[in-house]
Amino acid sequence: MPNVPSDSPRGDPHPEPPRRVTMQRRGPILVDGPVEVELEDGTKVFSDRFRVALCTCRRSRRYPWCDTSHRERA
Numbered sequence: 001m002p003n004v005p006s007d008s009p010r011g012d013p014h015p016e017p018p019r020r021v022t023m024q025r026r027g028p029i030l031v032d033g034p035v036e037v038e039l040e041d042g043t044k045v046f047s048d049r050f051r052v053a054l055c056t057c058r059r060s061r062r063y064p065w066c067d068t069s070h071r072e073r074a
């Protein structure tokens, strides 16, 4: 078994590859799916898409999913 670097408290290797999260300066956060998102009020929403765009601007009419409203001029 290859020596897999880990940041887990016990030093155990992760059983699965890490989930990729892509940060962008202006725009959504891209997360490899499937994902479950818990909102501030405790509501949980789920997406089984290959990649999910999470809204960071709060303009989306489909929040927490990005609907590209961040591209509109203020």
Ligand code: FES
Pocket (backbone or CB within 6 Å): 027, 028, 029, 054, 055, 056, 057, 058, 059, 060, 065, 066, 067, 068, 069, 070, 071
């Ligand atoms: S980041 Fe795209 S609509 Fe908010």
